[in-house]
Amino acid sequence: MIEALQFEFIQHALIAGILVSFAAGIIGSLIVVNRMVFLAGGMAHASYGGIGMAVYFGFPIFLGASLFAMGAATLIAFLTLHKRHRMDTFIGLIWAVGMAIGVIFIDLTPGYNVDLMSYLFGSILAVSTEDLYFMATLLTIILFVITFWYRDILAVSYDSEYAKLRGVNVRFFYTLILILSALTVVIAIKVVGLILVIAMLTIPVYIAEKLSSSLLSMMLISGVIATLFTLTGLWFSYSYNLTSGASIILVSAISLGLFLLLHKTKGQI
Amino acid sequence: MSVIDIENLSFSYDRDIILRNINLHVEELDFLAIIGPNGGGKSTLLKLILGINKSKNGNIKVFGKTPAKNLSLIGYVPQNTNVNTDFPIKVIEVVLMGHVGAKNPLFGYGKDEIACAMGALSQVGMQEFSQSKIGSLSGGQRQRVMIARALCAHPKILILDEPTSSIDIKGQKEIYELLKLLNKSITIIVVSHDISVILEYANKAAHINKTLSYHDISDKKKTFHTHNEGEHFCEIELLQMLGSECNTCENDEATKRILWRETK
Numbered sequence: 001m002i003e004a005l006q007f008e009f010i011q012h013a014l015i016a017g018i019l020v021s022f023a024a025g026i027i028g029s030l031i032v033v034n035r036m037v038f039l040a041g042g043m044a045h046a047s048y049g050g051i052g053m054a055v056y057f058g059f060p061i062f063l064g065a066s067l068f069a070m071g072a073a074t075l076i077a078f079l080t081l082h083k084r085h086r087m088d089t090f091i092g093l094i095w096a097v098g099m100a101i102g103v104i105f106i107d108l109t110p111g112y113n114v115d116l117m118s119y120l121f122g123s124i125l126a127v128s129t130e131d132l133y134f135m136a137t138l139l140t141i142i143l144f145v146i147t148f149w150y151r152d153i154l155a156v157s158y159d160s161e162y163a164k165l166r167g168v169n170v171r172f173f174y175t176l177i178l179i180l181s182a183l184t185v186v187i188a189i190k191v192v193g194l195i196l197v198i199a200m201l202t203i204p205v206y207i208a209e210k211l212s213s214s215l216l217s218m219m220l221i222s223g224v225i226a227t228l229f230t231l232t233g234l235w236f237s238y239s240y241n242l243t244s245g246a247s248i249i250l251v252s253a254i255s256l257g258l259f260l261l262l263h264k265t266k267g268q269i
Numbered sequence: 270m271s272v273i274d275i276e277n278l279s280f281s282y283d284r285d286i287i288l289r290n291i292n293l294h295v296e297e298l299d300f301l302a303i304i305g306p307n308g309g310g311k312s313t314l315l316k317l318i319l320g321i322n323k324s325k326n327g328n329i330k331v332f333g334k335t336p337a338k339n340l341s342l343i344g345y346v347p348q349n350t351n352v353n354t355d356f357p358i359k360v361i362e363v364v365l366m367g368h369v370g371a372k373n374p375l376f377g378y379g380k381d382e383i384a385c386a387m388g389a390l391s392q393v394g395m396q397e398f399s400q401s402k403i404g405s406l407s408g409g410q411r412q413r414v415m416i417a418r419a420l421c422a423h424p425k426i427l428i429l430d431e432p433t434s435s436i437d438i439k440g441q442k443e444i445y446e447l448l449k450l451l452n453k454s455i456t457i458i459v460v461s462h463d464i465s466v467i468l469e470y471a472n473k474a475a476h477i478n479k480t481l482s483y484h485d486i487s488d489k490k491k492t493f494h495t496h497n498e499g500e501h502f503c504e505i506e507l508l509q510m511l512g513s514e515c516n517t518c519e520n521d522e523a524t525k526r527i528l529w530r531e532t533k
Binding site: 033151154155157158159161162163164165166167209212213214215217218 | 319321340345347353355356357358359362363365366367368378400401402418422
């Protein structure tokens with residue numbers, strides 16, 4: 001394993017894993033406490049539309065996916081703020097339509113046979129330097145937003161009705177949380193793929209929720225746990241020549257099972 | 270001095286009339302109970318007072334201004350404080366939310382804000398729980414925390430929506446005793462189904478079922494004060510207390526039926 005660290009692609013994979021894990025821990029916490037898990041799933045799949053368009057028009061994949069996912073997030077925010085009780089319908093709609101757009105655009109691209117699998121299940125071993133910059137920038141933005149608006153985000157997440165009464169711009173922060181979720185989903189696609197991203201956003205958070213007494217500690221603990229899972233998963237992937245995204249998710253799931261078992265037996269004593 | 274003035278207020282969703290021609294004047298240090306059937310418009314009236322809903326017909330003035338301008342003078346305790354109990358948040362953070370929107374120091378909370386929040390917690394007797402997770406509290410304790418959150422901004426009026434709906438009998442009585450104590454310096458408005466309890470503590474009662482009928486029950490309570498301190502009014506007393514004035518009610522019999530059903 002140690003000798004593997006001299007390869008640039010392994011170094012990139014490790015750095016990407018850490019950056020994405022922390023972003024996923026922080027934003028995953030917000031997604032879970034705001035009960036937006038399926039919303040995030042919908043955005044992840046919808047962003048495939050952006051990937052398809054980026055391939056067709058020839059601009060960077062990350063940029064295309066980000067813009068498309070942000071568009072989907074804004075649309076979902078607009079729709080759900082007005083018709084919250086129909087949220088599940090809209091999520092399903094955006095989920096499928098986004099993917100369909102992606103597939104059609106890839107079809108239309110002449111002579112380009114894109115590796116669909118790498119977007120569905122991740123390609124952490126193919127992270128470029130530009131990708132790393134993009135991930136680092138996003139994590140910086142997330143940290144910045146959380147630092148400056150922690151109280152407002154906490155208030156909106158915990159009790160949006162009351163936050164509104166106290167003069168917090170609930171719409172703005174709801175949309176902001178959605179857009180940050182969309183961007184996090186996009187960078188997580190590189191690591192675990194758009195199908196598995198949901199697990200990365202929820203499993204570490206679920207464990208952290210049991211261990212923390214505040215949203216802030218939940219975010220930090222989730223980030224640390226997600227990093228552990230990602231690095232362990234990568235190690236398995238490297239050692240046994242397995243798909244990295246799926247390895248990370250299974251490591252997470254098995255750890256969650258063990259954690260719950262421990263948690264339960266501890267509770268019984 | 271009147272703190273809330275509502276004149277000729279009507280409100281409707283689409284074409285359904287929810288409230289018709291409401292007139293209500295709340296005096297300083299009143300303890301007003303708002304009662305009435307489900308769907309009768311109680312919560313809608315609260316939302317209008319809080320400025321969440323706006324009506325084109327009629328006037329609402331809070332300390333002489335529109336509700337939106339004097340929001341900081343109103344403390345609000347919403348219904349359903351038992352939702353979201355898994356949320357990882359400490360009691361003190363919930364109370365500090367009462368400050369949100371006022372001023373925003375970079376990251377975290379100011380010392381004065383924490384002191385203020387601790388003060389609000391001790392007012393409701395919950396200061397020792399300040400570092401507990403909100404989900405670990407009982408329903409009654411959580412309700413006290415929500416009252417502390419409302420008190421955090423030093424309101425002149427405290428509005429509570431069904432504050433005891435999910436609390437055991439002992440907890441309910443404690444909440445009302447707390448409100449009685451707070452009533453010495455704050456005007457209190459409570460929407461409630463527990464008529465027999467609430468009227469023990471309230472000095473005014475407003476029954477809302479599209480229209481509003483208003484009762485000053487402070488005298489009547491003395492007349493009926495034959496039982497021991499702390500006991501509830503029985504149904505007969507309630508009916509006599511309100512029933513005698515119900516010639517102002519639009520449908521007297523319906524009101525009585527509602528009272529019967531709800532006090533069971």
